[in-house]
Amino acid sequence: MPSIGLWNDAQRDLEQLTLAVFVIRKEGEGLQELPEDIGIVIEGVQVLHGLTSVASACALLLGLIYALNLSNPKPLHFTFEVLQKIIMHLEQQKMSPKVQNLYGRLQN
Known part of the structure; x- marks a missing residue:
């Protein structure tokens, strides 16, 4: 403490x-x-x-x-979506277009 x-x-x-x-x-x-x-x-x-x-x-x-x-706080919506869908691989099939774009860039 x-x-x-x-x-x-x-x-x-x-x-x-x-x-x-x-x-x-x-x-x-x-x-x-x-x-x-x-x-x-x-x-x-x-x-x-x-x-x-x-x-x-x-x-x-x-x-x-x-x-x-x-629910995720609005200002951090995409931050939590990246953590959930890209980092933790949860519900990857439901990525928003912005996160899909980032994911594609990270793959290259």
Whole structure:
């Protein structure tokens, strides 16, 4: 668990988010250092924390979206579609034209 002051600051910021994977690092630490916490926020509520990696957090977030039957936030619609259909290979036959175009470019 992060230090109290760091966590309180981060908690206020996380409460403003609709859907997010968060990584909390000590101030001044680089990307080589292990983060203080990795977790998931849904509608301002921290639903998971203490995760081992951002990759596992993203996979768990997709699982939570499916399990809780949540819709993707409009500003992140294509981001989640790429994660689901290209990265995770879920329902690839239902790609939107934009994601199909990206997928084609990635194949070349």
